Amino acid sequence: MTDLSVSPIEEINAAIEDYNPFNSAAIDKVQSVWGKGFPDLNTLNAHASQKVLEVIKQVKTSSDSKDKVATLVVTGDPGSGKTQLIGRLRRRVIGDGSAVFIYANGSKYGDLNLLRHQFLQTLVENLARVGSQEVTQWQEVAAAMANASNSSGQKTAAATIVKNFDKAYAKALQNNQNMLKKLSSQILKIKPDADPYILRAILWTLSEMYAPYAIEWLAGNELDQETANSMGLPTNAGKTSQEQEAEALGNIQQILRLVSDHKPVLICFDELETQGILSEDGFTKAQVIVRLVKDLYDNLEQSGIGKGIVMLTVMFGSTWAGEIASAITGTATANKIGGGVGDRLSTATQGKPIDLKPLNSQSLVDLVALWLQKELYDPRDLKPHDPVYPFTESKLRDIGKGKPTVRETLDWCAKNYRPNVPISLEERFKRAVKASKEADLGDYLEDNDKIADALRFGFEQLIGETLEGETLTGQKLRQLTIESVDTDIKVVNSKAPAKNLSNQGYINFKVVGNEDDKNFVIGVAVIQKGNAAALGAGLKRLTAYERFGLTRGCLVRSKNKKINKTTNAYKLLEKLTSQAKGGEWAYLEAEQIRPLIDLYSVYQNCETYQLTQKQVAEFSKPQILENPLLREILSDPSGEIDAETIEDEELFGTLFDESSADDTANDDDLNDLFVA
Template identity: 50%
Template sequence: MENPPISPIEDINTAIQTHNPFTNAGIVKEQDIWGKGFPDVPTLNAYASDTVFQAIELVRNSPSSQDKVTSIAITAQYGVGKTHLLSRIRHRLEREGGAFFVYAGVNNYTDLNLVKYQFQQTLADSLSKTGSQGVMQWQEVAAAMANEGFKAINPNAPTLSPQELVNRFDKVSASWSAKNKSLMNTLTKQFLRTKSNVDPYILRAILWTLSETQASFARQWLSGHELANSNADILGLPNPIKTSQDREAEALKNIQQILNLVSYYNPVVICFDEIDVKNNSTDDGLPTELVIANLVKILHDTLENSELGRGVVILTVMMPDTWEDKVNIIPGGTPDRISKYTQRKPIDLKPLSGDSIVELVSLWLKEFYDTRNLTPPHPLYPFEESELRKYGKNKLTVREALKWCAENFKIDEDTLPKDPFERFELAFKKESELELGDYLDEKHNSLIVDALRFGFQTLKGQTLEGETETGETLKEVKVEDVTEVEPKSKNQGWINFKVIGKEKDKIFKIGVAVLQHSHGLSVGAGMWRLIDYKKFDITRGCLVRSKEKTIRKNWDSFGYLNKLVQELGGEWVYLKAEEIRSLINLYSVYHKRELYQLNEHQVIEFSKPLTAENALLREILSDPSGEIDEETIEGDELLNDFLNPSSIEDTDDSDDLAELFN
């Protein structure tokens, strides 16, 4: 296969000048554990990750109950790559399967007097993350349990995948409810025929995670939180009022029950990270590292004496001094339980070598160039391999190496155009070429808000005329200001900003709320504020939301929408990808203006011709039509069909679960 041709050096140098991939690259956060992650050097500290996977195989396959719980202590100085290592383990498990993953960032444990209760929340939250089968780890467990229930009825019953069960669960549950039968009661009864010593409520809550409508409430209950009584009644779960101390007292039993069930199907890897963090000490004066060490000991001893099918591996990450001066001297066998697999010898992570720094920089630069469809003169450009190897002799941490790369990722010659407008055009072109993914997804709601706010700010002082794409008119519309919405304590950010201006001589104050949320409660929270014109001092409310994101007629927000449009003169402006993308690109140029040697005034002035013609901004400013397009609202008939699917036939046998796999 021929190598692709080298890209024009001007394009490569421009990309280098406009974005530095190494900025803040050495700081790893919890979202890097669960998210996409970052380029990983597999050879760096490979012995450590290999040891962890060997421990997983031990607990999975050993017939001895003494081997079903093991532990490893991992030590390293700041920046060497402790969290990088955990990210590697997590992402390999996500790709290949083989174990469930639980990440406990100890800096989140704000009350060490409630450490067991906080770990129960950690356990529930981590198992809510996506596993190797493309669904929540909870749902993988629930699917395995449901399939066991099916086999208890009929040994020849087909095995359904977690996604198949999630797709069918609510439909079947609604059908059974319509016939005054309980799908959940039947499922739990069948499963308890195979495992009678399981806590029936925890079993029930895990099975509820298969429900798209009830999973969030089930996860809340599993984490130890109290539910609204109406939600607890639907789930059939106890919901007594408890103090935090009550929940702390019960947490260990709940943790044991959950891990017993979960580990029956797959080993569980539990990672306690950053135990050196200086949280507030307990009431009896114990610091964080000793509290976590004691928790690991308790978990080890409690779980070792319970029924663990595939086992548990506990990783505890700390500084070398923490191990030597604090943890290793704890009496009573605690150090042995924290580093059981390696016989009380922690795994110490090593700094970079000359080879590993070259590999590290190559990976970061490959991603940088690939996302821009550029082929550099050599993989390390603008660095030289000899330069990196020489620097690598200093026994650098990963963080130090990436910081050095950030400071030295530059070229000597100035290749940006001299004319500011040409630099703006170049910047806008580069931002337009970037792949943003699905930027209409609700996780990008704040990006859409920022882009819209910036667009309106560029229009300040301009007068707009003409028609919008939907036929509405703009008559001497002038934007005078873009402000925050007061009172902030009441708004809580739901109305994102207010556009103030005049149409001819009539003052308008448009409250703009971008609501790309999928959950009806979130949409409703924004909508009921958008219709309170008096409290938030607006003359018109504007919902910005994709047409495809339907608003169901049984949501409270549907009633709010009717009031907004038909009574208060507000509107729903449809969010279109091509219209918001240009505003996102302009906002990105503004955000990165210093990289393109532009100032704030230049970016705003150069953006005005584009924002003045932007269809989305013009639609928000125009007079509303006063109508709701019914095609965008999910109708009662469709909702009824979903909740009571006619394709499901009645059955006389209340214990027959064949509907789930037919």
């Protein structure tokens, strides 16, 4: 008799042939923390996540200010689930609104001598992510401060305040009143120690129009003079990297104090290990980061209403033993790192790290069954006859006896998913690309680095190829050959105009080649940030041809990221696309960049698919040769700016010019902010 409670084996086998869920285990770590994440076996390392959640509650309820800041360390072998633990914590605290969440991925920190400034940017960027109230975490904080200033005692939902802000501001301005100044002054009465500019910038995050500029300013980056005047903020102009670094710790303290008045803050440091990279004074990345944790612990002050701050640092066990633990034992290395570092790294556990545990036979079976259920069977409404099919429980239990890590287990599953079905190399490649296409990349069109890496990969596969023909927009390619792709953007002429201008990562790479017997060097800059300040800074470098050795500049940016005609960024865009410069704006479209991202993902994780990088490059080349975005970047620019990409309307005006608006607003103007 047929068991109607399970799916036909033919349907299950077809699904297995079509998709390998274990290949998706190789996605990038930031996305696994902030995105959908991997299937999470809650019982695995529950001791570690539960301890962190307990400490969050402790700092929140403690009446002693010295107990309002706590630290913990989690150690584990590579692949033991450290980042998965952080992802679990993010989903928990954002899901129930119990804490503000910050993920500090150390792999993003390229210059160890400027770590404080880089962490400030991490802090600001994470607060710009959506929190528990369907608005950004910045907006949650700003709305909480606005509610605290409301004389009626009314508490309005953050989403409502965000929806009302621009309209209420414009209405007050028509009455020659400045609502934001009034709001700032009322909050400063409650928080007299707050930096008024930082407070003002946080309130600006409530504005749909000005939030991107406020976030850029909070990160320590420069605003153009007109925008800064409109927002009543200093421009941050003219500061050297060293000056930004010197100011960063104070700004971090100010921000964290204001944010933690609203909710506890959980900061998770991850990816501390980078071999061969040292700071100028000889510290490893792990040592520099733990010194930052110590500095934060020593300098973060909590007010009487503060909800507390918890800093979690995860690292390899070998990193703890070899680079950090000696700070506790008092050896020579401790003197090098700085006294007291070890004691301040894990105050919640008396200086002892929490160790992650490997899998055992039962947890390995449970993990594999969970992955198959969440990633294969449930999305296809299939009910297998065996929860671990196509594996066997006995085989999985045997593997579990060796106490493998999570990553080792998932790698084994990916490689042994269809052990008895011969698959050609080309078919493996097709399935790998299909799996990458189906992976949830989150808001990847906002990720400059991911887009730039995919473009660079595409151009690298075209080295030595001769391209010709016409692009989708009618631009020409005339016997064009790419000779090299250079990611090291050096100053080649220090005496050129734009003196003292360094790249700072704005130009992602240069494409070097020859077309019609003429050499070219195209600088490519992916700039998806919405604010004019970041765009202007990038365009300033992209138009500095002589300084960076370019013959042409290409801005890669979505067409819907409009540029206001009143900004300096627009003037620089006009300069870039002028006949003299011959540069262009290549429009970024999802259907053109996503295939390159998928191919690059397969290339990066080729071993997971039992392929080599050479094989992936070979199979990828036909698609890359025809990619419209790559061809658009290489083709002769049109020299035109599409009118659809430009905003003509003025911004709110110079809102903080004393002649244009009073520095007060009546209660009616503020009440408009809280109308449900």
